[in-house]
Amino acid sequence: MKFAVIGGDLRAARLCALLCADGHEVRAFALEKAELDAEIISCADPAEAAQDADCAVLPLPVTNVRGRLNTPLSARACTVAEALDALTPEQIVCAGRVDAETWTAARARHLTLIDFFEREELCVLNAVATAEGAVGILMQETPVTLWGMRILVIGFGRVGKLLADRLKGLGARVAVSARNHGDMAWIRALNYEALDTRALEGQLGQFDAVVNTVPAPVLGENRLRELKPGALCMDLASKPGGMDFAAAGKLGVRAVWALSLPGEVAPVSAGTIIRDTIYNILGERV
Amino acid sequence: MKFAVIGGDLRAARLCALLCADGHEVRAFALEKAELDAEIISCADPAEAAQDADCAVLPLPVTNVRGRLNTPLSARACTVAEALDALTPEQIVCAGRVDAETWTAARARHLTLIDFFEREELCVLNAVATAEGAVGILMQETPVTLWGMRILVIGFGRVGKLLADRLKGLGARVAVSARNHGDMAWIRALNYEALDTRALEGQLGQFDAVVNTVPAPVLGENRLRELKPGALCMDLASKPGGMDFAAAGKLGVRAVWALSLPGEVAPVSAGTIIRDTIYNILGERV
Amino acid sequence: MKFAVIGGDLRAARLCALLCADGHEVRAFALEKAELDAEIISCADPAEAAQDADCAVLPLPVTNVRGRLNTPLSARACTVAEALDALTPEQIVCAGRVDAETWTAARARHLTLIDFFEREELCVLNAVATAEGAVGILMQETPVTLWGMRILVIGFGRVGKLLADRLKGLGARVAVSARNHGDMAWIRALNYEALDTRALEGQLGQFDAVVNTVPAPVLGENRLRELKPGALCMDLASKPGGMDFAAAGKLGVRAVWALSLPGEVAPVSAGTIIRDTIYNILGERV
Amino acid sequence: MKFAVIGGDLRAARLCALLCADGHEVRAFALEKAELDAEIISCADPAEAAQDADCAVLPLPVTNVRGRLNTPLSARACTVAEALDALTPEQIVCAGRVDAETWTAARARHLTLIDFFEREELCVLNAVATAEGAVGILMQETPVTLWGMRILVIGFGRVGKLLADRLKGLGARVAVSARNHGDMAWIRALNYEALDTRALEGQLGQFDAVVNTVPAPVLGENRLRELKPGALCMDLASKPGGMDFAAAGKLGVRAVWALSLPGEVAPVSAGTIIRDTIYNILGERV
Secondary structure (H helix, E strand, O other), X not given: OEEEEEOOOHHHHHHHHHHHHOOOEEEEEOOHHHOOOXXXXXXXXXXXXXXXXXXXXXXXXXXXXXXXXXXXXXXXXXXXXXXXXXXXXXXXXXXXOOOHXXXXXXXHOOOEXXXXXXXXXXXXXXXXXXXXXXXXXXXXXXXXXXXXXXXXXXXXXXXXXXXXXXXXXXXXXXXXXXXXXXXXXXXXXXXXXXEEHHHOOOOHHHOOEEEEOOOOOXXXXXXXXXXXXXXXXXXOOOOOOOEOHHHHHHHOOEEEEOOOHHHHHXXXXXXXHHHHHHHHHHHHHO | OEEEEEOOOHHHHHHHHHHHHOOOEEEEEOOHHHOOOOOOEEEOOHHHHHOOOOEEEOOOOOEOOOOOEOOOOOOOOOOHHHHHHOOOOXXXXXXXXXXXXXXXXXXXXXXXXXXXXXXXXXXXXXXXXXXXXXXXXXXXXXXXXXXXXXXXXXXXXXXXXXXHHHHHHOOOEEEEEEOOHHHHHHHHHOOOEEEEHHHOOOOHHHOOEEEEOOOOOOEOHHHHHHOOOOOEEEEOOOOOOOEOHHHHHHHOOEEEEOOOHHHHHOHHHHHHHHHHHHHHHHHHHO | OEEEEEOOOHHHHHHHHHHHHOOOEEEEEOOHHHOOOOOOEEEOOHHHHHOOOOEEEOOOOOEOOOOOEOOOOOOOOOXXXXXXXXXXXXXXXXXXXXXXXXXXXXXXXXXXXXXHHHOHHHHHHHHHHHHHHHHHHHHHXXXXXXXXXXXXXXXXXXXXXXXXHHHHHOOOEEEEEEOOHHHHHHHHHOOOXXXXXXXXXXXXXXXXXXXXXXXXXXXXXXXXXXXXXOOEEEXXXXXXXXXXXXXXHHHOOEEEEOOOHHHHHOHHHHHHHHHHHHHHHHHHHO | OEEEEEOOXXXXXXXHHHHHHOOOEEEEEOOHHHOOOOOOEEEOOHHHXXXXXXXXXXXXXXXXXXOOEOOOOOOOOOOHHHHHHOOOOOOEEEEOOOOHHHHHHHHHOOOEXXXXXXXXXXXXXXXXXXXXXXXXXXXXXXXXXOOOOEEEEEXXXXXXXXXXXHHHHOOOEEEEEEOOHHHHHHHHHOOXXXXXXXXXXXXXXXXXXXXXXXXXXXXXXXXXXXOOXXXXXXXXXXXXXXXXXXXXXXXXXXXXXXXXXXXXXXXXXXXXXXXXXXHXXXXXXX
16 A cells, blocks of 8 residues: 655654555655655655555644644644645545644545544553553652552543553552542452542542542642652643642642653554554555 | 342342441341341331332342242242332332333332442442352363463453453463454453454464353354364353354353353352442432 | 373373373373273283383372372272382383382382472472462352452462462452561562461451461461451361361361362363473483 | 661661661761751761661671772761771671671671671562662663563563563563473463573564573573564673673674662662661561
8 A cells, every 4th residue: 555654753753664564655744854764755745745645644643832734853844734735535544633623624625534543442552651651750750669659540541540550560559549430340340449539638648659640630739738748749631631730839749740651652652553543444444 | 227128139138138237227028038137127018128218129130030020039929010019209219130111110100210230330340250250160161270271252341351350360361352443452451362353263263261241143153163172162141142052052062151140159249239339329319 | 202101090191192192102001991092002000001111100199098009090909019010210200299118119129210299390380270279169168259358378388379379360359478588578579468477366357268378287276266257268288287177167167178179170281280290301311 | 776877878878767767766877978867866987876786787788899888978988897896796787798808807806797688588679679670771761662562581580570570560471581490380370481591592583672680691692693673681680790791782782781770769668678677687686
């Protein structure tokens, strides 16, 4: 097959290499800082890259903070419109964390746009990398072994489930909080202590570290005040996060906000996950 | 509080003892073979048991094969109508696996009927007991250790998840099959081999045991024919199950259909789970 | 190679089948009740079986309670002397749990006798089967799930280590007792609660089950008296065991003495382990 | 009790704080850079610190590279002789990794010297910290998740056992090599792939990372040549280590030699372990 990889970070560069190694023809645009293999054809504009492609892959996330196409590995600025204009309705277009404007622009062009960041398999394996990244930070930021640490994980979604599993495997004493009886039953069935996220008051002082995974304000000033001196408080929830960082600062809490861990701690794995997900998407289209 | 426990098996008897130990007043009907504690008041009919009760607990499942109230621990036959007539709309009525006719009859009487078997927390902890029961059967039915056995678990619902976890803990080499990429990603993230339930052909010959948890015809004659001679094939799915038992018989497959494991292998735990779930239901009503 | 398998139980029968499947010539004596495969040559006396053999395998244990060769699968009684007289110093003779008299008799004949029951690899894998068997008994003998049970394992030798690992994998809350600080550190490092076997007094009442693996009198009347009513007390230590069974009977303790679990719960695995160990012995002789 | 802590690194400083928090009187010498709590009495020379002490604690390791007392947290150089001269035979003297000269000097003074680094409980819990440190390095040094990585651990001693356990808990696919059939049986019983350290040739190309824990030349040029390009090769064995670093450099192998991980990654835990070990030593002396 023929692929066009248009913009993106080290994960996109890795994706090019993997697709190429699988025998596909790969044309890349706006990845010039990544030292791509000679077999990958570097193109001067999106149209050259997209020409004849069966599948085009746009960045994750598709746009940067200025609303342009996300091209951190290129000096060349490019609008989303410019990228989409290069594509046709017959091509499968995959992109990550697609915003409303990009959806609208794609629909106006009748493009077949799929957000691979909405695929469960990508989210699960991303959560594996996030959980590992969080373990790495806990190790670095504490002068004690994870073994024997009392750690609270708030939330039992993908990251919460996997982080609890990994921490237990390292010998930490793990409690997990959730908001409903069903999740609490799962937490107990998998041999963690179960707490109620809505009623953590009076419990927080027993933990050496607290890791939030819930994108809701669960760690406000009153709760932060309960933490043991020196306890680490890490937020893995995406913006706006779940911790009151201003209050944490005021109280002297050791607070860490860790975002985008997969791309940082395991870009090669993240590229592989995107590749596999794109193959799944294409497989279901046949 | 005042509880009426009307019919049911050893789990209902255990429930009486637990409620009583927690300081509640308990009146029981149709549990006379269970040697209830003296503090529990045995009643001659449903009306006597239900009188003044805050909460009435009917059997799990609520009806037996003849469509009557499920009262295996009593010589006294009783219709569902007779039991429901004893109850009032002010009482919380809990029952398990409520069938359509019982729902209709309860609605006609404006009763507050809740099926505790639909509660996630009960289902999860029931699945813990089912998974353990399945492990016990695998141990008994095979002349080898689970350690080192190649076992396929079909389905990654509650029982599939917990059974895979327990088998891995015992050192079996576990593969799990599912039907979508998201579940397959979870299976891999939790360190099992992932297979596609729709495409097991050509794979089944490598397993020493296959355990189905899916209530759909996944183990038909062609697949059963692939099994290694002597491989154990266990079905945990409720009626009509997922294995073609007639074909299994014809092919000489060692087939086991294990139903209602929680009540059998762990009635005391099962009683505790029902008690906790009823408390959760009552807590949410306040 | 040519093997002679002389006496033994189902494990010996399994050993014949495995050796034969590996392409070896196998002559068997005193296994006639085992329905051996046609390729295995059944012999009328030890001499016929041993003739030309490179390696002879005697039973595990080598003698029965009457001091004769252990031949439970045969009507034919045979003395150890009769078996040994059939062998020559050039042959490797493997036997299990060799008693002092057999050692003396073998030495007098200058035989190359090796006790495979003294090999660490056999003992470890035997302990795997013992641990599984113990798990199976705990499941059968209790009306609750192992998940959530408080279980004490006394001793951190092979069986203690593996049993603790398996119980934790099933979700039991496991404490392990040992007699020295080094073992207690290992117990804690592997994430169990560590207790001191010499100071269990005042601690035993918290457990739902106690499993002894130590061949020393660790569960005397005073300790048994502390057990929670209904708690299961299992002894896995070989004779004379570690529990005072008379006291247990007097006190109404639910006591189980489980011996020789590998041959009972997993004879096929046990046969494989013996085969592998014999290969290792032969490999080291070359 | 009265303790004298004479020299040492952050672990010694932590030890002072812990002993003090347990209600003991603590006099310290040569820890002035550590910001000790006011309750701990800083002394100008070893004699002042040791005066009246029940137990004196010397550094781990006791001497530095110049053969002097190991006092990295002090500007004050001090010979071992000077420290030992301050002590009396009635005092328990604990020190770590005691070299031959220090043993001789202590014996000449009839001191009661105990090397706490020879205690199994300290070594085990140190190995926990070493294993965690190794996990942290593997995470940092690879652009992929540990989950799914193929990792070989060479050696099944304390560090090998615990590292394999932790890596498996994180979802790595772990093989462990050992030199005898007994250890290989343990490796298999605990559900790792078992390899023979003496016969790794032809196997090394399948691993993404190799971690050596054996203080013997197990990773020579020929074996290093087999490694997959980009594979990480980490040596945890103390000097002289087990890897040929010159050959690794020549071959372009990504080699890491990680020494003294406990003091680096978990000084607080390491201090606690030393404290507990000293208590055990004192407890056995009573």
